[in-house]
Amino acid sequence: MARLSKLSRSVEGKVVHITGAASGMGRATAYLFADEGAKVAVTDLNGEAAEQVASDIRDAGGIATAWRLNVADPEEIIAVTKAIGEEFSGLDILVNNAGIGVFAKLDSDKYEERWQLSMDVLITGVQRLVRASLSMLREAEHGRIINIASTEGLGATENASPYTAAKHAVVGFTKALAIDLGREGITANCVCPGPIKTSLTDFISEEDKNTFARRRVAVRRYGDPEEVAHATFNFALPSASFMTGVIMPVDGGLWIRNA
Ligand code: NAI
Secondary structure, eight states, X not given: OOOOOSSOOOOTTOEEEETXXXXXXXXXXXXXXXXXXXXXXXXXXXXXXXXXXXXXXXXXXXXXXXXEOOTTOHHHHHHHHXXXXXXHTXXXXXXXXXXXXXXXXXXXXXXXXXXXXXXXXXXXXXXXXXXXXXXXXXXXXXXXXXXXOOGGGTSOOTTOHHHHHHHHHHHHHHHHHHHHHGGGTOEEEEEEEOSBOSGGGTTSOHXXXXXXXXXXXXXXXXXXXXXXXXXXXXXXXXXXXXXOSOEEEESTTTTTOOO
């Protein structure tokens, strides 16, 4: 059938770089983009696990290559971004997903160290990846940046201030990117996941997860990584060309619930 609409809802042939793609939401996002015909650069601090994800994608008939990348290392960011560009002849979509949970009480001896780690991984890494990728995103027909923040980028939880501050910075940085890059047709958007079942939340018992979800989450459960991957995917589409600077909770209604 001939197409009746102008705007494409396909990422077929697009090159996407997903950081922290060896596990959880990053892996679910890598699988989804691969299923939809994108060429996927799978990077992670855990190089072996990243290779496994790329190999799963290739086994399923998709296109993917893995690299070990520590997003807290500026030199690795430059080298891996260049390698991705060479491997796939460019870059269309950058998904800044890599992350760690960083908790610390304000008077803890380890506070400075925890703060620095949080900033290095969660926000400085995002800034460096965007700047390293910029020339390729400018060459792309529909350049897209999607940053994975958190509902901690909108509110705060006790004893998580290094993480909360970094995730608020991701929200602010995304808005600034949308303003700075808008005239070039590159969009920048932010996904704020709520409580999602991944290795980051493994330490919380099922019972505690259920209690929290019953009290706080409108849909009364934790989310699955795939549900976040689909939100990310929507921002990456060529048809998402007028959505930029959006800060989108994907949280089962956690954010809007008062009691
Ligand atoms: P996950 O632990 O399953 O996956 C995170 C991945 O990032 C891992 O594969 C890990 O090896 C990688 N990683 C950690 N440090 C890295 C570094 N320095 N360089 C490169 N890769 C690194 O966790 P999840 O939940 O899938 O996390 C993905 C993103 O979602 C993170 O940014 C996290 O802060 C955010 N998030 C998670 C929520 C949850 O409930 N699970 C809620 C809100 C946000």
